[in-house]
Every structure is written in C-alpha cells, then in structure tokens.
Amino acid sequence: SIFLKALCAFFKGKLNISVDIIQHGVEGLMYLLTESSKLMISEVDFQDSINVLGFSDELNKSLLQLYLDNRKEIRSILGELAPRLPSYHSLEWRLDVQLASRSLRQQIKPAVTMKLHLNQNEDQTAQVLQTDPATLLHLIQQLEQALGEMKMNHCRRIVRNMK
Amino acid sequence: NSFILDDPDLKDIDPTVLKHCHAAAAMCILEAGKQNADISAISTCLEDCKLDKERIEQFCTEYQKNKDALEILLGSIGRSPLHITDVSWRLEYQIKNNQLHKTYQPSYLVTLNVENSDSGSHPDVSFSCTMEQLQDLVGKLKDAAKSLERATQM
Numbered sequence: 001s002i003f004l005k006a007l008c009a010f011f012k013g014k015l016n017i018s019v020d021i022i023q024h025g026v027e028g029l030m031y032l033l034t035e036s037s038k039l040m041i042s043e044v045d046f047q048d049s050i051n052v053l054g055f056s057d058e059l060n061k062s063l064l065q066l067y068l069d070n071r072k073e074i075r076s077i078l079g080e081l082a083p084r085l086p087s088y089h090s091l092e093w094r095l096d097v098q099l100a101s102r103s104l105r106q107q108i109k110p111a112v113t114m115k116l117h118l119n120q121n122e123d124q125t126a127q128v129l130q131t132d133p134a135t136l137l138h139l140i141q142q143l144e145q146a147l148g149e150m151k152m153n154h155c156r157r158i159v160r161n162m163k
Numbered sequence: 164n165s166f167i168l169d170d171p172d173l174k175d176i177d178p179t180v181l182k183h184c185h186a187a188a189a190m191c192i193l194e195a196g197k198q199n200a201d202i203s204a205i206s207t208c209l210e211d212c213k214l215d216k217e218r219i220e221q222f223c224t225e226y227q228k229n230k231d232a233l234e235i236l237l238g239s240i241g242r243s244p245l246h247i248t249d250v251s252w253r254l255e256y257q258i259k260n261n262q263l264h265k266t267y268q269p270s271y272l273v274t275l276n277v278e279n280s281d282s283g284s285h286p287d288v289s290f291s292c293t294m295e296q297l298q299d300l301v302g303k304l305k306d307a308a309k310s311l312e313r314a315t316q317m
Binding site for chain 1: 172196197199238244245246249250251260261262265266269273277288290297301303304305306307310314
C-alpha cells in the first residue's frame with residue numbers, strides 16, 4: 001500500500017532501524033494525516049507544509065495522495081468522536097382509545113402512543129411516550145415552524161457566508 | 164379530613180360519626196362518578212338508605228354541579244406512558260469541534276417536555292436530529308394526526 005511505501009521510502013538508507021524510530025514514524029504519519037483531515041487543508045497547503053520536512057519529491061507526492069485518498073474516511077471517524085446528544089433514529093406510532101379504567105368506566109379518551117427510537121453512542125434506546133390529540137397538533141405546528149427556519153433569509157445568509 | 168373536623172359548624176358532632184359520614188359520602192360520590200350514574204339512580208340509592216327527599220335533592224344538585232370536574236379527576240387517575248405536554252426546539256449551525264473543523268452542518272435540538280402520571284415531573288426527552296430526520300418525524304406525526312381525524316369521522 002501507499003502507506004507502507006511511504007514508510008519504507010522514509011527509512012530507505014537508514015541502517016539500524018530501531019522500534020522507536022518506526023513507532024515515531026507511524027505516529028508522525030498519523031498526526032500528519034489526522035491534523036490535515038481535521039482542518040480540511042487544501043492540496044497546496046498540504047504540499048507547502050510537508051515541503052519543509054525535506055523529503056524527496058516522490059515521497060511528497062505519495063504523502064499527498066495518501067492524504068487525499070483517506071481524508072473523507074478520517075473525517076467521518078473524527079466526526080464520531082465529537083460530543084453528541086442522543087440522536088433521532090425513528091418513530092413508531094399507534095392510535096389508542098381508552099374505554100375504561102379502574103377509576104372511571106365509560107370513557108372515550110383518544111391518545112396517540114409513540115415509540116421514539118434514539119441512538120446514543122452505538123446503543124439504540126426506545127422510549128414509549130403518549131400524547132393527546134390537541135398536543136399532537138401543537139407538536140406538529142411547532143416542529144413545522146422549526147423546519148421552516150432553515151428556509152428563512154437569516155439562516156440562508158449565514159450558511160452562505162460561513163462556507 | 165382535618166378540614167371537616169375543624170369546621171366550626173360541625174364541632175358539636177362526635178368526630179367518629181363525622182369521619183364515617185365523610186367516608187360514606189365520598190364513597191357514594193366516587194362510585195356514582197365511576198359508573199357515570201344518572202340522577203334517578205343516585206336518588207333511588209339514597210332512598211334505599213332512608214334519606215329524606217330534601218336531602219336527596221340537595222345531594223343530587225351538588226353532584227350535578229361537580230360532575231364534570233369529578234369525571235376529569237377520575238379519568239386522570241391511573242397508569243399511562245410518559246405524557247408529552249410540550250416541545251421546544253433549537254436550530255444550530257455547526258462550524259467546528261475540537262475533533263473536526265469546517266463541519267458546516269445545520270442541526271436541530273428537540274426537547275419533549277414530559278409528565279409522569281404518578282409524580283408529575285420527569286426529566287425531558289432531548290435529542291438531536293438533521294433536517295431530514297426532523298422531516299421524517301414531522302411526517303410521521305402528521306400521519307398520526309390524519310389517522311385520528313379519519314377515526315373521529317367514523
């Protein structure tokens with residue numbers, strides 16, 4: 001692989017390769033790739049950065065290719081490390097009508113029972129929740145407003161200017 | 164019970180008798196409420212207990228006045244899953260974190276305020292979601308609402 005080639009090219013010419021040197025080499029490479037991916041630096045910036053290390057042109061080319069080939073995956077892995085709240089996975093729902101209970105007979109009480117599936121750090125949790133028809137309509141109205149916000153000029157302007 | 168025993172109008176009555184009366188009246192009212200009994204049924208029952216006409220009328224009038232509140236109270240007793248009472252949301256635009264820069268992604272934080280049927284309060288259910296996930300959630304809630312509407316028309 002390009003990784004090994006780069007490693008061997010780096011050590012070419014060294015006679016006694018101790019474990020320490022190899023370890024430092026690997027760690028250095030890891031740091032280089034992780035930091036570059038984290039910052040999402042451009043090709044030009046990457047090349048400028050490694051030029052100061054004084055490697056051969058061939059090695060510099062290999063390192064650049066290594067970076068470009070792997071940065072998407074590295075970024076996706078780094079994304080998993082960020083602090084996260086439980087995230088939405090899915091929702092199941094059911095319509096219920098309560099007809100009687102121990103305290104009260106002859107009822108007609110509609111309710112929506114839901115199972116909210118969330119992901120938290122590779123575990124999936126399911127929470128059973130219930131609501132009445134009026135609150136359901138209120139929830140829909142509030143969340144539709146939330147969705148609408150991204151389309152507002154304010155948000156659009158910020159997204160445009162941030163990139 | 165203390166408000167009965169402390170009532171100045173009732174201070175001449177034996178407290179034990181008072182307690183019995185209170186318990187009997189409460190039981191009668193709760194049972195009537197539970198069974199959704201109508202006035203004639205309550206009257207008949209009280210007649211069998213040898214209450215006079217005037218007292219029966221007074222009792223029934225008071226019962227009618229408070230019948231709706233009683234029904235609501237009785238209906239709220241019992242186990243049920245956590246009940247959603249409200250929702251709040253927050254829209255944020257992620258720029259970077261210490262692991263990853265230039266993330267540039269909108270993200271929603273939704274908090275469902277929930278109530279426990281027993282203790283009343285309960286920690287809220289919070290979760291983050293993307294715009295697509297929120298659309299999925301809203302879509303499903305709208306399906307449920309549509310179903311409800313159809314069911315009420317049947």
